[in-house]
Amino acid sequence: MPKIVNVVPQDDHTLVIELDNMHKIIYDMKLRLKTVRFSNLADLDRFKSLRVENRNTIIWDDLCQITIDEVISIIER
Numbered sequence: 001m002p003k004i005v006n007v008v009p010q011d012d013h014t015l016v017i018e019l020d021n022m023h024k025i026i027y028d029m030k031l032r033l034k035t036v037r038f039s040n041l042a043d044l045d046r047f048k049s050l051r052v053e054n055r056n057t058i059i060w061d062d063l064c065q066i067t068i069d070e071v072i073s074i075i076e077r
Contacts, residue, residue: 003055004068009048027071
């Protein structure tokens with residue numbers, strides 16, 4: 001599985017995810033903001049305050065995170 005090199009949150013609630021295999025994923029989070037799990041990220045400042053942990057997980061706070069495996073699985077559907 002590829003590793004995350006960088007993540008840039010955008011004003012339109014998308015994430016530009018750069019991977020170590022030279023690919024970029026533009027991941028639209030808008031629909032996910034309607035779920036309980038990600039609803040707090042509707043606030044743009046909170047959405048933009050993320051970090052990457054272990055090169056495979058995007059974390060906004062201790063309770064809100066998503067792995068690159070999950071992102072890839074969702075976009076492959």
